[in-house]
Amino acid sequence: MEDYNATTRNGHQLIDFYDSDANTLDIRSNGLYPSKILTELRDNYDKRDKGIVHKKRIFVDMDNVLVDFDSGLAQVSEEVKQEYEGRLDEIPGLFGLMKPMPGAIEAMHELQKRYDLFILSTAPWKNPSAWSDKVKWVTQYLDDVFHKRMVITHRKDLCQGDYLIDDRGKNGTSEFSGEWIEFGSEKFPDWRSVLEYLNAKEKYPLHNYGR
Numbered sequence: 001m002e003d004y005n006a007t008t009r010n011g012h013q014l015i016d017f018y019d020s021d022a023n024t025l026d027i028r029s030n031g032l033y034p035s036k037i038l039t040e041l042r043d044n045y046d047k048r049d050k051g052i053v054h055k056k057r058i059f060v061d062m063d064n065v066l067v068d069f070d071s072g073l074a075q076v077s078e079e080v081k082q083e084y085e086g087r088l089d090e091i092p093g094l095f096g097l098m099k100p101m102p103g104a105i106e107a108m109h110e111l112q113k114r115y116d117l118f119i120l121s122t123a124p125w126k127n128p129s130a131w132s133d134k135v136k137w138v139t140q141y142l143d144d145v146f147h148k149r150m151v152i153t154h155r156k157d158l159c160q161g162d163y164l165i166d167d168r169g170k171n172g173t174s175e176f177s178g179e180w181i182e183f184g185s186e187k188f189p190d191w192r193s194v195l196e197y198l199n200a201k202e203k204y205p206l207h208n209y210g211r
């Protein structure tokens with residue numbers, strides 16, 4: 001009978017031989033694994049073969065994360081800016097004028113290979129054209145990544161995911177149940193720093209079993 005509680009076998013420590021995230025066995029064990037570990041290994045391969053494996057989910061904010069808000073403002077006349085002083089995000093058509101943030105397009109194509117990506121943005125309640133402008137923007141710049149993968153809400157905390165990349169804690173971001181990556185902060189000043197962080201932390205983002 002197999003002793004599932006064994007901690008050593010033939011002088012080898014059995015702990016740490018199995019990495020459940022990577023679904024791999026440590027070769028230093030000389031092939032001496034408890035059958036419990038082998039069963040788990042096989043089950044995880046079965047799940048992967050049946051397509052049960054889920055990618056980790058990342059939500060991405062738009063303004064000042066994907067979209068350079070100021071690049072839109074720069075194309076608006078001083079007259080209009082004065083008219084909308086204190087509520088610049090209500091300028092009609094403003095969101096359609098904005099350019100992508102540096103590195104944002106490339107970063108999305110990189111993340112798309114390994115993660116389940118969605119846009120999670122808020123649009124001003126009093127500027128309905130901003131809602132459609134945001135969809136148009138995504139269609140123009142990143143339709144290959146975010147086609148029909150977009151949530152516009154004032155309650156970002158209601159969305160379930162592993163990460164939310166957002167520059168502000170507003171509209172539910174600070175209450176998000178996954179990890180908030182604060183874009184533009186000292187730790188994450190740009191897209192490069194975000195990609196480096198995720199690459200270092202998530203060696204095996206495809207092996208997130210059992211969601």
Ligand SMILES: [Mg+2]
Binds near residue numbers: 062063166168
């Ligand atoms: Mg933002």
